[in-house]
Ligand SMILES: Nc1ncnc2c1ncn2[C@@H]1O[C@H](COP(=O)(O)OP(=O)(O)OP(=O)(O)O)[C@@H](O)[C@H]1O
């Protein structure tokens with residue numbers, strides 16, 4: 001805790017730099033990455049990320065030290081070269097795009113590792129820390145790095161904000177963009193350049209190996225929470241920024257640890273959480289609402305049945321055993337018992353020595369269910385001209401989803417019928 | 430039966446289009462009259478989509494040229510509107526109906542500018558015309574196929590163009606919607622706009638269009654509906670007589686034949 005507090009208080013200027021830089025880098029990567037995600041180009045992003053490594057090494061060999069400008073220039077050149085090569089191969093040969101991507105990724109990354117090993121054995125003292133470009137080390141950023149990389153990240157966000165409308169259009173419908181005369185090639189070029197920039201800006205904090213994760217994962221996670229593109233991008237930026245913060249913290253408490261994997265861990269946890277728990281789209285939420293619906297159906301079926309039994313015996317408040325109920329409709333005993341208990345808790349039933357009986361509210365609700373069922377049967381026979389012996393099944397499901405609003409409309413439309421197609425009474429209250 | 434017109438809306442001159450060296454359109458040469466509702470008809474794979482895409486220069490030409498309103502397409506883009514086949518985009522994209530229709534205003538807005546209030550009003554108006562104003566805030570992922578089609582139509586209307594190219598606007602829409610759409614097209618044609626529509630149903634084509642293009646890899650006919658939609662020409666379009674042409678095409682693909690290409 002003490003450490004966390006010390007970290008968050010930014011007492012040391014270096015912490016301030018590193019933290020601020022990481023947040024900016026990760027959120028700008030997430031913003032640009034949102035469009036790569038929407039264009040379904042995640043693999044290309046990964047290939048470019050790996051392909052900047054030989055450029056970084058060449059930049060170092062040329063400069064003889066870690067001059068950020070030369071490293072960036074080198075990364076930029078090989079990153080671009082990889083993209084051009086992928087395009088060329090998939091357009092001009094029988095090799096499909098995914099194969100071309102895999103090919104370029106491994107070739108460029110292989111050359112990068114080769115150069116890196118060469119530099120490490122060259123005895124140049126300035127090379128220490130160059131291997132951080134593989135897995136990232138946020139804490140290795142000095143204030144100059146933060147100024148340059150952070151500045152790039154800032155420019156990226158501004159550029160995306162300016163070209164938001166254009167990027168959206170080319171992600172959704174390229175052909176349409178071409179027909180209205182938008183400079184689609186130019187826009188794609190700008191977007192690709194921004195992507196390469198985002199990757200280059202992030203290599204020191206995240207490393208080339210895991211860079212693609214920070215481009216794509218925040219957008220993928222954010223997509224679960226919203227259907228609105230603006231909101232999605234803001235969320236992606238927030239998710240990215242938060243994982244950047246976490247990476248900086250790890251770098252602070254465990255200086256020997258690479259930060260990239262931690263940043264990716266955090267963003268992956270966010271993504272998993274979104275996958276399971278996001279409202280509407282999350283799997284768990286879907287399961288929960290499905291279960292709630294199943295419960296509601298069971299409860300309403302029990303109430304309906306008790307009402308029908310009461311109607312037959314002309315006594316709605318008679319006590320009935322589980323056996324009495326099952327004699328009429330073969331409910332699963334366990335499900336029936338739990339439904340009965342829930343109904344008691346909700347105040348629709350009362351229980352006396354293992355027998356169950358309606359409360360006033362329960363009898364009313366039971367009547368409503370029977371009414372809805374029979375009204376729907378009338379509707380089906382009258383308006384959809386379905387034979388009376390075919391309407392029961394359908395009414396069994398529809399009765400559970402009719403809202404009071406629809407109920408009123410249905411009653412009015414059918415003019416309050418008194419009998420259903422099977423000549424049973426329709427109960428009104 | 431290939432009839433040429435004076436002062437055409439579209440002029441296609443000796444156009445050949447290839448995919449990976451394999452020609453899918455051979456020497457198309459036609460002119461389309463202004464202010465008409467034009468139907469392009471032919472079997473699956475006949476190259477109908479390819480033809481309108483190459484009219485808009487979305488696909489490179491191997492030889493020949495296209496002129497629209499007697500100009501290069503790039504000079505008249507703001508007057509040209511395109512309704513792609515609705516399968517051509519990902520409807521899971523995070524956008525609302527309004528967002529998509531507003532894209533129709535982008536050509537007028539140009540780069541960097543955001544849609545203004547006036548653009549929203551035009552977009553809403555176009556949504557009304559296709560009967561979709563109640564859905565303006567709906568996510569496009571939650572639309573039915575016919576509703577998606579109508580959204581694309583509204584986007585095209587929002588362009589306020591002079592010529593409209595529509596790739597199967599009636600695919601997957603119900604009879605009532607089809608009637609409403611054709612009513613809209615007629616209204617547009619009365620205002621002098623030219624509408625080019627890819628269509629599959631010959632029965633309704635008789636009634637909908639005043640000019641017909643019959644296509645099956647090559648141009649079979651182009652002319653007024655009464656003179657083109659006749660059994661002999663339809664037989665020629667649909668009667669699979671073109672196996673030879675297809676075979677030569679395949680051969681050119683295999684042998685990487687480059688004779689036709691400009692480069
Ligand atoms: N991107 C492509 N690459 C290669 N071949 C293509 C491509 N698009 C279309 N083709 C081929 O070109 C031919 C014409 O296709 P096109 O889509 O223009 O046909 P269509 O008349 O629109 O058919 P449909 O009625 O099915 O829409 C077909 O044989 C098709 O296989």
Ligand SMILES: [Mg+2]
Nearest residue numbers: 477478479514
């Ligand atoms: Mg087609």
